[in-house]
Amino acid sequence: MLLIKSKRLRDTIRVVVPFIAVPLITVLGALAFDEKKHIIIALAVAVSALLVFAAGFEKKSTGTRRMVIAAVMTALCFAGRFIPILKPVAALTIITALYLGGEAGFLVGAMSALLSNFYFGQGPWTAFQMLAWGLIGLFAGILSDKLLKSRVLLLIYGAATGIAYSFIMDVWTVLWYNRGFDIKLYLAALVSAVPYTVSYAVSNVLFLYLLAKPFGEKLSRIKTKYGV
Amino acid sequence: MRSFSEYNPIAVAVWFFSVTGVAMFCSYPALMVISLAGGVLFFLKRNGFTHRKTHLFFWLLFAVLALANPLVSHNGKTVLFVMNHNPVTLEAALYGVNSAVMIIGVLYWFRSFTQIMTSEKLLYITGALSPKLSLVLSMALRFVPLFSRQSAKISAAQTAMGLYKEDNIVDDIRGKSRIFSIMVTWALENGIITADSMEARGFGTGRRTQLRRFGFRRGDILLLAASLALLGVTAAAIGTGALSFEFYPSMEMKELTFLGISGIISYAALVMLPIFIETEAELRWKYLRSGI
Amino acid sequence: MEILAVRDMTFTYPNCKKPAIENISLTLERGELAVLCGATGSGKSTLLRMLKRELSPMGQVSGSVIFCGKALGELSDRESASEIGFVMQKPEQQIVTDKVWHELAFGLENLGTPPAHISRRIAEMASYFGIGDWFGRDTAELSGGQKQLLNLASVLVMQPKLLILDEPTAQLDPIAASDFIATLRRIANDFSITILMAEHRLEEVVPLCDRLLVMDGGKLIGEGSPSEVLAGLGDRKDIMCGMPAASKLFAALGEQGKAPLTVREGRNFIESTYGNSVRALESETAPHDGEAALEYEGVCFRYEKNGADVLDSLSLRVNTGELFCILGGNGSGKTTALSAAAGLLKPYSGKIRVFGKKLKDYKNRSLYRECLAMLPQDVQTVFLRNTVREELEECSAELKELPYDLSPLLEQHPYDLSGGQQQLVALAKVLAAHPRLLLLDEPTKGLDAAAKESFIELLKRLKADGLTVVTVTHDVEFAALCADRCAMFFGGKIVSEGAPREFFSENSFYTTAVSRMTRGYFDGAVTLSDAAELCRLNGRKES
Ligand SMILES: Nc1ncnc2c1ncn2[C@@H]1O[C@H](COP(=O)(O)OP(=O)(O)OP(=O)(O)O)[C@@H](O)[C@H]1O
Ligand SMILES: Nc1ncnc2c1ncn2[C@@H]1O[C@H](COP(=O)(O)OP(=O)(O)OP(=O)(O)O)[C@@H](O)[C@H]1O
Numbered sequence A: 001m002l003l004i005k006s007k008r009l010r011d012t013i014r015v016v017v018p019f020i021a022v023p024l025i026t027v028l029g030a031l032a033f034d035e036k037k038h039i040i041i042a043l044a045v046a047v048s049a050l051l052v053f054a055a056g057f058e059k060k061s062t063g064t065r066r067m068v069i070a071a072v073m074t075a076l077c078f079a080g081r082f083i084p085i086l087k088p089v090a091a092l093t094i095i096t097a098l099y100l101g102g103e104a105g106f107l108v109g110a111m112s113a114l115l116s117n118f119y120f121g122q123g124p125w126t127a128f129q130m131l132a133w134g135l136i137g138l139f140a141g142i143l144s145d146k147l148l149k150s151r152v153l154l155l156i157y158g159a160a161t162g163i164a165y166s167f168i169m170d171v172w173t174v175l176w177y178n179r180g181f182d183i184k185l186y187l188a189a190l191v192s193a194v195p196y197t198v199s200y201a202v203s204n205v206l207f208l209y210l211l212a213k214p215f216g217e218k219l220s221r222i223k224t225k226y227g228v
Numbered sequence B: 001m002r003s004f005s006e007y008n009p010i011a012v013a014v015w016f017f018s019v020t021g022v023a024m025f026c027s028y029p030a031l032m033v034i035s036l037a038g039g040v041l042f043f044l045k046r047n048g049f050t051h052r053k054t055h056l057f058f059w060l061l062f063a064v065l066a067l068a069n070p071l072v073s074h075n076g077k078t079v080l081f082v083m084n085h086n087p088v089t090l091e092a093a094l095y096g097v098n099s100a101v102m103i104i105g106v107l108y109w110f111r112s113f114t115q116i117m118t119s120e121k122l123l124y125i126t127g128a129l130s131p132k133l134s135l136v137l138s139m140a141l142r143f144v145p146l147f148s149r150q151s152a153k154i155s156a157a158q159t160a161m162g163l164y165k166e167d168n169i170v171d172d173i174r175g176k177s178r179i180f181s182i183m184v185t186w187a188l189e190n191g192i193i194t195a196d197s198m199e200a201r202g203f204g205t206g207r208r209t210q211l212r213r214f215g216f217r218r219g220d221i222l223l224l225a226a227s228l229a230l231l232g233v234t235a236a237a238i239g240t241g242a243l244s245f246e247f248y249p250s251m252e253m254k255e256l257t258f259l260g261i262s263g264i265i266s267y268a269a270l271v272m273l274p275i276f277i278e279t280e281a282e283l284r285w286k287y288l289r290s291g292i
Numbered sequence C: 001m002e003i004l005a006v007r008d009m010t011f012t013y014p015n016c017k018k019p020a021i022e023n024i025s026l027t028l029e030r031g032e033l034a035v036l037c038g039a040t041g042s043g044k045s046t047l048l049r050m051l052k053r054e055l056s057p058m059g060q061v062s063g064s065v066i067f068c069g070k071a072l073g074e075l076s077d078r079e080s081a082s083e084i085g086f087v088m089q090k091p092e093q094q095i096v097t098d099k100v101w102h103e104l105a106f107g108l109e110n111l112g113t114p115p116a117h118i119s120r121r122i123a124e125m126a127s128y129f130g131i132g133d134w135f136g137r138d139t140a141e142l143s144g145g146q147k148q149l150l151n152l153a154s155v156l157v158m159q160p161k162l163l164i165l166d167e168p169t170a171q172l173d174p175i176a177a178s179d180f181i182a183t184l185r186r187i188a189n190d191f192s193i194t195i196l197m198a199e200h201r202l203e204e205v206v207p208l209c210d211r212l213l214v215m216d217g218g219k220l221i222g223e224g225s226p227s228e229v230l231a232g233l234g235d236r237k238d239i240m241c242g243m244p245a246a247s248k249l250f251a252a253l254g255e256q257g258k259a260p261l262t263v264r265e266g267r268n269f270i271e272s273t274y275g276n277s278v279r280a281l282e283s284e285t286a287p288h289d290g291e292a293a294l295e296y297e298g299v300c301f302r303y304e305k306n307g308a309d310v311l312d313s314l315s316l317r318v319n320t321g322e323l324f325c326i327l328g329g330n331g332s333g334k335t336t337a338l339s340a341a342a343g344l345l346k347p348y349s350g351k352i353r354v355f356g357k358k359l360k361d362y363k364n365r366s367l368y369r370e371c372l373a374m375l376p377q378d379v380q381t382v383f384l385r386n387t388v389r390e391e392l393e394e395c396s397a398e399l400k401e402l403p404y405d406l407s408p409l410l411e412q413h414p415y416d417l418s419g420g421q422q423q424l425v426a427l428a429k430v431l432a433a434h435p436r437l438l439l440l441d442e443p444t445k446g447l448d449a450a451a452k453e454s455f456i457e458l459l460k461r462l463k464a465d466g467l468t469v470v471t472v473t474h475d476v477e478f479a480a481l482c483a484d485r486c487a488m489f490f491g492g493k494i495v496s497e498g499a500p501r502e503f504f505s506e507n508s509f510y511t512t513a514v515s516r517m518t519r520g521y522f523d524g525a526v527t528l529s530d531a532a533e534l535c536r537l538n539g540r541k542e543s
């Protein structure tokens, strides 16, 4: 890492290696090899990505105020999951990431999943949900320059991640049910999950449309007043 | 004289992930049945015959899961009948049942686990992993009820000051959204003050220790060792292929070796560990009490 | 030994022309208990925050702070965190964790203290403060007084050398407040910890403190032992009016020399200087037997089905045009009673009538349309907008009608105001609703004595216009000055009520310092003017 001069590049690598390259390689490898091990590999990847993040977070000196704001947003996400049908979790995660950075976004997404599942049902899917929401936040943080400039882009991002979330969780459903990956089952799962997919996408777009601006103002006020 | 839920959270978590791990990563029918039976028994032992809705939901889900596979997957040799030009096979049906047993078993385990793992224990475990994260979690946990209380307070205060003077829906929605908005401001502001309070008490000045409310006692070490040993035997049996069962193309089971049988027995013992512990504690308590 | 020395400290907030504090110099010795007082907005909180590095606001600073021989900036993070303890004004906001034991351990955990050591320290501290009984409880369940004690204990486990407190007794009932102050005195004596506290309620603390500091407009205008400072402040009426009753009486009677401070000294002063041939004043009882404005009839209420009754067949009648004050301990159910009257909580039995009409007959929120308005205890719940101007415009408040000036605050965010200023803005908002019945929940907390006096004037003016006011308060002096009738709340119901004279002269704890000072010598003297009048009537003793 020391040899790479550009800070941007270093940051990118720090994100890409644990969260994209490792999962991709393992999943591709798994598909190529023994199909019975998929579920173990998938879960191991999810858990290890989360552990890598946790270790990094522990080492880094994050400002206390930033951390507490992340805790506040996590609590709001948790509370938001009680709203029937429409779920603001992903939207709030994205907003956090836009103003406080991708790492905070990942933290809020992952922690919301972990915490709220104590109420909504804990299960082996928790790890996947944590990873999925975390990644939605992480990418929002990476793309924050562009998303902050264009509202349309932001809403598109919201819709896309809503759909992507549903697709990722269905991979998990199939893996768990069938051990190996089975494209037919996956398609069936996707079809049966259409109402959910729609509700995720719609909630993301709706809540980003409604909340991005007021939350932005509030977070900016806090940022200037207290120098978070 | 501790009940199982009072054992050290780390030992409990290791036991729990051993049980569910085997259930999730292996598909040997005997083990699945043991897991489901153990899960249901454990849940009943903790809750008696309450939580009817949970049971109902789980068993409905069981039916759905068991039926889904033969309708979608048409692998297997023994065709039972043909539906919509697609064969429905015995193997696929049994595979579906097996998966359903596994999933419902794991769901039961997780339901009990959620009951046992109170927030305090969760924080103890995450604290061992990363004290900072554990703190974020602990604060978020505290904020959830705090926010709902505060928004109820704001709403009451505004009602009494005449925010909703007009009694119509538009006014209500406008009032509610304003309250939500100020609630967020309050939450952020309050969060900053909490952060200041943390720094004022030395947060972030160096390595954190954590006060342990849960020590490692002899019983915890025994539980941990027993869980790991039993898991080891079962894993060895699965890993060496002594416990393998093929559904497709036709059902085929490897003959049971000594290792295979020990694997099954160990898993059963693993699943029954907490029930042993609770029963032992009860008996001992009865005995001791007879001496009072 | 010198613990703290401040030299020529000046501080200006960003975007402000005038410094918030100016040329402050002071020193504190080990084991000293120092009290900082001054009007709302005089810069007390700002000064205290400048002494704790982690809490110092951003802005332009000059001057230096020396702590134990080292500049504040040169202390290591650990030293700065552990050796200077800070207890903030609002007890809830300071609590970080969800369990009492964890809150106590938090500071030591941060310093990396070994767990065995932490257990010992918090066990000791919990015993010292009598926290043992609620050691395992959730912090959210504690009452205000318990929260404040917990804050103090969790700072003290870190064994600081200097302890700073910002208005720690603002929300405590009179008994809890004097306990709290006695505890501080004991800590200063037992552990030689230096204590510096900002406070508006000076009655109890001034006699106990070693040093009194007075701030005005950002400057330190008085410093020294309480009696010295008081002697030097004789002509500053706005500051004198917050001082202990004995010294005010002394000043009001035009005496010269060393002022008495405690109740005992005041009593000695009266007995040795004035006779008591006239024992009581003519009582101008104005019997109010008008219409009932607010009536409780056997009201019972509980928050949880299986919980205890918080209101336990409460019966009370407040007449139209009356100023009625309710006093009582922390957690006795006063706020609950007011909320029930405002229709926010539904009693499970009993009736509440407002102007003769049952609450449930007020359909479609007509109750809140110019009939009744309530100022909540937590004034932050009153604000909805981004600036004070928007807040006041929304409810079309008339700034000119108020006895205090809010115009300098108009462009600020309500959450950026000082505690006292928030209270004033909230009052302005609730008055703008033009109710006929006004319910006030602790309206005077965080206000300085001069602001309190002008508030009393305002209440009297409103009363003259026919408004009925029900006030819940911990401030007995305030109640004695403004109330037509007072009532004592205990265990969910009213246990005694009466006109202030009889009410306060029968109580022995919930009573004014003047009443305690003159008890058995004069009859029914509860306010300063009563006592001064009686002394004048009796004349000086010939000696
Ligand atoms: N963050 C801030 N930005 C700008 N001005 C501020 C800020 N905080 C306080 N002030 C101003 O500085 C002055 C001193 O405020 P401070 O809070 O120190 O008063 P105080 O003496 O503690 O008052 P109180 O008794 O009401 O608590 C006030 O006029 C206040 O409006
Ligand atoms: N929302 C609530 N849920 C459950 N219990 C509550 C709630 N609010 C108050 N209580 C309990 O009811 C009792 C009375 O509380 P209340 O706030 O009325 O006291 P108070 O007399 O106003 O005290 P203080 O002087 O500290 O403001 C307390 O024991 C408190 O713990």
Ligand SMILES: [Mg+2]
Binding pocket: C044, C045, C046, C166, C418, C419
């Ligand atoms: Mg202040």
Ligand SMILES: [Mg+2]
Binding pocket: C334, C335, C336, C377, C441
């Ligand atoms: Mg109250």
